[in-house]
Amino acid sequence: MSTVTVLTQKPVRTYQAYQRPLWRRVLLTREMAIIALLAIVVASALMWVPNFDSPLTVTYLIREIAPILLIALPMTLIIVTEEIDLSVGSVVGLSSVVTGLLVQAGFPLPIAGVLAVITGMVAGVINGALVTFVGLPSLAVTIGTLALFRGIAVGLLGTTAISEFPEFWTDLARDNITGTPIPVIILPFIVLAIVFSVLLHFTPFGRSLYAIGLNKEAAAFSGINVAMTKFWLFVMSGSVAGFAGVYFTLLYNNARGDNATGMELQVIAAVLLGGVSIFGGRGAMHGVIAGVFLIGTLASALRLASVTSDIINVITGVLLILSVVSASLLAWVRTKRVSAIGRKKGRSGTEGDSA
Template structure:
């Protein structure tokens, strides 16, 4: 009986992943594989695709992926908890419409943008309330709010578009940092990235996110406020999506109800490709950022090579499927290598 209890405790205490040295956990991982693939694809595209290595290409690439990079930050944390937010694309469109409608009504752009951020926070809070308080599945809730937010966006402006935005702000959205080809939108992204990295990897709140993804009940019994944590994450998701919607509006100089249609699928594809488990409990932000850039580099290089958008979507989807299948196959091989019924060393020494 003592041996069984000791073995059980040791099994709970020992993690096969953390038995490996730190350098091996960092370098031999799915996230590092995505980073390596990003480097290889970028080098190959620079050499093989005419025009890809030009500074203007980097500028447009970063402008294209900026909304995805922004929204992927809170989406990563949400999916680590085992939840999902499918309404982010519609929230981008709704925030765009609120900004445009505010300017059209005579409000200063800054006030209209603040209203859009407020709408984003409210939308995120609605998702969080329905998931954490009412207890509905996040998949069902956010599918519903996806349609709701998009319907509101289209209902406010209809088929018209608002294009009368201050030139100062539209120019700033496309401007480059002095002496570089990097757009200014990367500055708030880097700030948010640092905040989310610290929050996820260096705070008790972040450890609670991983614990919730591994076992919601165990996390609750450990004293983690599961519902409050999820609510905060959904609130952040709505807020960041609204900010991305404001940037989207300024970059293209147009507020329309159908802005950013389908963006949520690109975000989720990048998060999953970046190593975040769809079942929760696993993921790193640097892998997600690398995955977003990888998809952006692939799309940009293929467009310069005159590949149609349909083929680009097929290639991106195949890459995502291969990454998921490869991760599952690797996990199966690792489990198969472990001999069943083997007692941990601590249990074996106790037994002797």
Template sequence: MAHDSLYAAPTTAEAEPGAGRLASLRGVFVSWDAVIVAALVVAVLVASLTVENFATGRNAQFLLLDLMPLALIALPMTLIVITGEIDLSVASMVGLCSTLMGQLWLSSGLSLELICVLVVLLGAVLGAVNGLFVTGFGLPSLAVTIGTLALYRGLSFVVLGDQAVADFPADWTAAVVRAIPGTSIPVVVVPLLLLAVVFGVVLHATAAGRALYAMGNNDQAATFTGVSVARTKFWLFVVSGAVCGLVGIFWTLRYASARGDNATGLELTVVTAVLLGGVSIFGGRGALLGVVAGVLLLGVLRNALQLADVDANTLTIVTGSLLIASVVLPHAVADIRARLHRRRQRHPVAS
């Protein structure tokens, strides 16, 4: 399903020769994706000119590292929200996976490679629990994942208590922040880009992706077309959990600390980035390009504000404001489009 542009409402004039091409070009340049990309460019330019040390290679490296958890979790979250569901337990899954990694390293004697495999499997199991409640018992994902948000966070403190595990191998902690030689781009960005391509292809170039949009628009209609709605949504939650396991590993190694409060509040930032990228909270609409731009825009804004010594409370206010705007603005503009289109139909311009 194509991602709707904000203002390119169909008109009878588009049936005329050349009008369709003009409307298509107009739709490209005024789509929500284009708006977010333009906002990103403006934010980067303004920050580069006004915020000291923003436009440096070292800051770019830290910015990309900060964006890794957000960008990784936003990939499966995009698919989940497009189907009309949501997963608010992602940050708590990251925290629980981090504490399990720390506990296993502290007391199990297992190799770190095997521990990482087990952590990803734990994430998948946690996601499967969410998926089971949503698809097996028919419970709303909002209620389920609010519940598991608290449950998983509580369990993370049960695993380690208030202590932190920090004695991870130096070569592992250095590897996750190492830059590609001759650049300021962290090496870990490469697998992120590969995952983004995979998710993008699945969403926009396969029958499975079209099925996700169909589910977001109407579950029952999608079922009648042969889509296994429950099974598909279940596996989306499993994938979300597995990705949270990967993020738990990255978070632990980057900060060289496994703690029960790791990634607290990350779920709000992820949802903000996805909705800011144009994915409808009601499902059935969105594109991965917009989400990637939304992730970058949110990261640039937060990074610039931090460099400008803005306090954490203000950053939370900015994130919350962007979340509200990302829900309200697309629907407000779409409503204006519809009203203008109906007005043109009632009062066509005489030729």
């Protein structure tokens, strides 16, 4: 091959993932593996766990995981950018307390709910400002605000609980869609899931999130406003956590400062199990939703089989560790394979030039 030919040829740029057939790109993914595992767990529980096929099981399962489903949507976007929000459980608790105190003071429930969501939004603004404008690590910031927001919630209400809410709204939080065992809360979740899925997968904003997660410096040089993008993600997270807090309060007819303690760990576990990389730049919304349902279904089946909560937590932890380890292992194998292909092409090119 002559030097002139080499210089006049345009380099061909390809993405490694798109060199595979379409069916492999769709089916051979971590997200589809989680969906397949969910199907296996459901099928196994239907065969071997007593009462798992009861409509009440479906109702209680969706009610229990609904706050996690809601919060996992914005959390997915945050982790895709290589950040994290550990304060969401405390925001749910604070929103619950605000809802209870306002209703107790005579505010109509809709107004109390809106103000509780605004409280969550303000919490998100605080997190976002400290992370993006002050430049502090999100892990450190949200560990601090986890304690701060929880302390405010407990300080406002003390050890007491508020359990007098309008019956119409508590019934609505517990009601099912007519003729089905599916709770009404699934409807706002579906709306939010569509919004966040479109935002992540089908908009320039979503593509910018992946770019930030892969390399924030390169993303900034390409014209993406990294700071403002991350800031709005934390605002979204706080707002959705505030809404989840209102639902949590009405579902259990109980506003307490310690509501939703530990929920942030359940949310993050589900997001990571659903295929989102803790190192950013990778993840899909359908995998996250499947991850939440997998953890919830597994816990529900094990409880019906009289397994203790401690064992359930151990199993969930093992699943999460295996998920993270497998992701790192697959990334290492993929890197080695790409390097080997590059070396092979390099040797072929050298031999071609010599000829």
